[in-house]
Amino acid sequence: MAAQEDQIHPIVQRRPRIGPRLSQININVWRVLVFFLLLGVWWLMAVVAGQNFLPTPWQTAQAAVAVVKDGSLLTATRDSLLVFIAGFVLSAAFAIPFGLFMGGFRVFGATIEAYVNALSAMPRVAFIPVIIVFLGLGYEAKIFIVFIGAVMPILINTYAGVLNCDGELVEMARSAGGTDMQIFRKIMLPGALPYITAGLRVGASLALINTVVAELYTAVKGLGGLLSIYGNSFRMAQYFVVVCVLAIIGVAVMQTLKLLEHRMDRWRYRGERT
Amino acid sequence: MNDAAAGIVVRNVSKTFRRAKETTGVQALHAVSLDIKPNTFVSLVGPSGCGKTTLLRMLNGLIHPDEGEILVGGVPPVPGPHMGFVFQSFRLMPWRTIRDNVSFTVELSGMDAKERADRADKYLDMVGLRRFADAFPNELSGGMKQRAALARALIAEPRYLLMDEPFASLDAQTREFMQIELMKIWQHHKSIVVFVTHSVDEAVVLSDQIVLLRPRPGEVAEVLDVDLPHPRWDYDVRERHEFVTMRRHLWERIKDMVAADPQSEFYMRGAKTEPIRGAEE
Ligand SMILES: Nc1ncnc2c1ncn2[C@@H]1O[C@H](COP(=O)(O)OP(=O)(O)OP(=O)(O)O)[C@@H](O)[C@H]1O
Ligand SMILES: [Mg+2]
Numbered sequence: 017m018a019a020q021e022d023q024i025h026p027i028v029q030r031r032p033r034i035g036p037r038l039s040q041i042n043i044n045v046w047r048v049l050v051f052f053l054l055l056g057v058w059w060l061m062a063v064v065a066g067q068n069f070l071p072t073p074w075q076t077a078q079a080a081v082a083v084v085k086d087g088s089l090l091t092a093t094r095d096s097l098l099v100f101i102a103g104f105v106l107s108a109a110f111a112i113p114f115g116l117f118m119g120g121f122r123v124f125g126a127t128i129e130a131y132v133n134a135l136s137a138m139p140r141v142a143f144i145p146v147i148i149v150f151l152g153l154g155y156e157a158k159i160f161i162v163f164i165g166a167v168m169p170i171l172i173n174t175y176a177g178v179l180n181c182d183g184e185l186v187e188m189a190r191s192a193g194g195t196d197m198q199i200f201r202k203i204m205l206p207g208a209l210p211y212i213t214a215g216l217r218v219g220a221s222l223a224l225i226n227t228v229v230a231e232l233y234t235a236v237k238g239l240g241g242l243l244s245i246y247g248n249s250f251r252m253a254q255y256f257v258v259v260c261v262l263a264i265i266g267v268a269v270m271q272t273l274k275l276l277e278h279r280m281d282r283w284r285y286r287g288e289r290t
Numbered sequence: 291m292n293d294a295a296a297g298i299v300v301r302n303v304s305k306t307f308r309r310a311k312e313t314t315g316v317q318a319l320h321a322v323s324l325d326i327k328p329n330t331f332v333s334l335v336g337p338s339g340c341g342k343t344t345l346l347r348m349l350n351g352l353i354h355p356d357e358g359e360i361l362v363g364g365v366p367p368v369p370g371p372h373m374g375f376v377f378q379s380f381r382l383m384p385w386r387t388i389r390d391n392v393s394f395t396v397e398l399s400g401m402d403a404k405e406r407a408d409r410a411d412k413y414l415d416m417v418g419l420r421r422f423a424d425a426f427p428n429e430l431s432g433g434m435k436q437r438a439a440l441a442r443a444l445i446a447e448p449r450y451l452l453m454d455e456p457f458a459s460l461d462a463q464t465r466e467f468m469q470i471e472l473m474k475i476w477q478h479h480k481s482i483v484v485f486v487t488h489s490v491d492e493a494v495v496l497s498d499q500i501v502l503l504r505p506r507p508g509e510v511a512e513v514l515d516v517d518l519p520h521p522r523w524d525y526d527v528r529e530r531h532e533f534v535t536m537r538r539h540l541w542e543r544i545k546d547m548v549a550a551d552p553q554s555e556f557y558m559r560g561a562k563t564e565p566i567r568g569a570e571e
Contacts, residue, residue, distance in 0.1 A: 188381040191350050192395045192446070193370035202394070206385045283385050283426035 071253035076260070079253035088242070093261060096227055096238035099155065100265075103162025104223040110163075111170035111219070112212060118171075119178025119208070120200055129175070136168035140226075144233050153235035158227070161234070165226030166219035173215025177208025210284075213277040220269050228262065296449065298326040298349065298482060302358035304507075305344055318344040320507035321358070326499075329480045333493035333500045335540065337548050341508025342486040346452050349484060350375055362450060371395045374443030378455040380435040382427040382442075389414065389423040392441045399446065413441040416475065433464040437471075444475065451476075451483045458488065469495060470523045477521055490540045494518075495527050502540060504547055511543065 055073050062072040071079070083089040118125035118132075144161060151157035181204040189199045231240025239258050246255040303322045308315030318341040326332050334342045347353050348360055351367035360367055367373065374395075382391045393401075393410040401409070414420045417437040427435055436456060443451060457465045469492060476483055487493050493500050497516050504511040514536065518527055527533050 184377070184379060184381050185383060187352065188375070188377060189394075189398070191347075191352055191369050191373070191375040192398055193368075194398045198398055202397075203383070206383070209385070281385070283387075283428065 068250070069252065071256055075253045076256045079251075080257040080260075083254055083257055089257065089261065092237070092239050092242045092258075093265075096231065096240065097265070099158045099162055099230065099238060100223055100227040102155075103159045103227070104166050104220060106159065107163045107166035107219060107223065108170055108216060111167045111215070112174050115171045115174025115212075115215075116178060116205070116208070118175045119204065125175060125179075132168070132171060132175075136172060140164045141229065141233075144229075148234060157234050158230040158237075161230035162223045162226045165229075166223035169218040169222060170212070170215040173211045173218070174208060177211025177215075178204050180211070181207040209280055210277075213273065213280065217270065217273050217277075220273060221266065224262070224266055224269065296328045296363050296482075298324070298363075298450070298484070299361040300324040300326075300345075300349075300358070301360070303345075303348065303355040303360060304357040305341070305348065305353070305355055317507035319355075320509050322503075322508065322510055323358075324501060324510065324513075326482055326484070328482060330498045331476060331483045331485065331496055333485045333487055333497040334503060335487060335490060335493045335500060335544070336503030336508070336511070337505050337544055337551065338488075339508075339553075340503040340505035342503060343454055344508070345503075346375075346454050346484060346486055349373075349450070350452055371399050371446030372448050372450065374446065374448035374451045376436075376439050376443045376451070376453040376456045378458055380427070380432075380439045382435055382438060384427050387424050387426060388419060388430065388438050391427065391438055392445055395442055395446045409445055410441075413445045414438075416444070417441045417471065433460050433468070436460060436468070440468075440472070444479075447479065449481050451481055453483065453485045455486050455488060457492065465492075472496065473521065473523055490537050490544065491528070493540070494533055494536050495522060500536075500540065502543060505551060506553060511547070514540075 058070075059073050062070040062075075080089075118128055140161075143164060147157050147160055151160055185203050185207070186199055189203050194202070227238070228240035228243065231238040232244050235241075236244055239262055242258045243255065246252070246258065301323055303319055304317070305319045306315045306317045322341075322345065324332075334345065336342060344353070348355055349362065349367055350373050351362075351369045362373070382388075383394070386394070389407060389410045390397075392413060393406040396406055396409060411420060411423060414423050417440055419434060419437055419441065422430060422434060422438075427438070430438065436459070440456065443453075457468050460468060472483075473496065485493070485496060494516060500514045500516060501510060502512040502514070503509065516532075516536065518530060518532055
């Protein structure tokens with residue numbers, strides 16, 4: 017019976033795809049081509065602007081070899097990554113449960129919401145002097161600056177994700193005798209996941225920005241510190257090496273989060289690739 | 291539990307929906323009384339807005355009557371796996387596979403994972419979806435999704451099955467197959483089924499009893515017994531004389547209600563036209 021019945025529904029609905037299917041090989045070819053194009057534009061601009069303002073890609077590469085050899089780049093990268101990861105992980109570890117809590121307890125959420133919005137609208141660089149007073153110029157202060165940069169978007173997204181849960185699914189679970197806790201865990205939480213991952217991505221980019229900001233404002237260390245040293249002494253080739261490393265870290269972080277997102281949202285991406 | 295206690299009794303139930311800060315609300319149901327015997331298949335029919343869904347939600351215990359009383363098996367209803375609810379929209383969780391969607395009901399009541407999966411496969415077999423156990427809902431057609439939703443309600447072997455226009459979104463052919471499927475399941479696994487439908491045809495084919503409701507406020511207009519012999523998939527019910535007369539009678543009454551309802555968009559319209567077979571579906 018099963019086989020015969022299924023033949024009545026040969027049409028299987030899938031997510032509509034816009035344009036032709038992405039092939040992994042093709043997209044990588046395009047990415048490499050654009051990379052070389054960007055290098056070309058950079059080189060052209062360097063030639064036009066003069067290398068006191070903008071080093072050529074080749075000069076940058078030479079500088080990169082030098083700073084890698086003397087170890088300063090690696091130490092700085094390690095320092096920055098430590099600050100970034102610690103701050104980001106702490107902000108996620110705080111914001112996700114807190115956002116879930118706000119969504120789960122409506123009265124609490126509605127009360128806190130106004131303050132959360134006020135806080136997230138405030139330019140958080142304004143807090144840096146205060147943070148320095150309390151936490152000094154070391155790692156604690158830096159990690160905290162990263163934390164306050166990333167925490168709000170994660171918190172707000174998580175909260176929104178819980179609030180936007182599918183009321184019909186909630187009713188379905190309730191009609192089958194689901195308790196509040198079960199409904200929260202099995203309906204609201206999975207429903208909020210796409211929001212949470214979106215929040216994590218925004219949070220990660222803000223965390224990276226704040227890592228550099230923190231290193232510029234507090235004890236000059238890490239990649240931000242190198243930026244400040246090279247920038248002030250007009251060593252533009254070295255300066256650009258640091259910029260490139262920051263860009264690479266940014267790409268790597270985003271790609272990791274995207275992978276994580278695809279793993280969690282398996283159903284949405286079935287049959288597609290990153 | 292004796293048979294009398296296992297039935298459903300609705301006594302003088304009224305329900306009004308009010309918005310905050312409004313004194314007058316919409317009266318969805320007014321003084322509705324019903325007596326549903328064990329092992330009967332009851333259909334609720336009536337024009338849109340006559341409170342069919344509201345009544346079903348009250349039978350499940352999701353909402354409570356303002357006045358009157360509902361007893362399911364002798365006690366006021368409490369939502370739970372013993373009250374299978376099939377909704378008009380499929381309400382599958384997009385992030386779960388079909389198997390995990392189907393076993394959701396027994397997962398809530400704490401069945402362990404192994405047993406759950408076996409049970410889900412059994413019921414997926416029953417609705418002909420075994421091959422799609424590992425698919426996600428967005429990979430299924432509408433008819434398949436509705437069968438998955440049916441399996442999810444059946445997996446807990448409910449004593450009461452509440453169905454809100456479950457086949458409304460299916461094409462005519464799939465719909466007839468699903469009707470037969472439902473009749474067979476019901477035959478093997480006797481229980482009370484309360485089935486809401488807009489299709490008079492479907493109500494007559496499936497039910498032992500049809501409750502016709504009148505809108506604004508929702509009231510019971512008529513209760514009819516359907517005396518066609520079971521099992522009904524063995525012969526063509528629609529050819530039978532009783533089917534034709536009952537169908538015509540119900541259709542006439544609904545048409546009159548709609549034509550007499552000033553709030554209906556079909557008010558005062560087309561009272562004389564003969565129904566085309568299946569046109570009301
Ligand atoms: N949650 C609610 N809040 C406010 N009014 C409601 C609510 N649910 C139902 N109503 C009102 O109660 C009346 C009956 O609604 P109900 O959904 O029970 O009708 P129905 O018979 O199921 O209609 P349909 O056949 O179109 O599904 C309608 O007028 C509707 O507007
Ligand atoms: Mg309805």
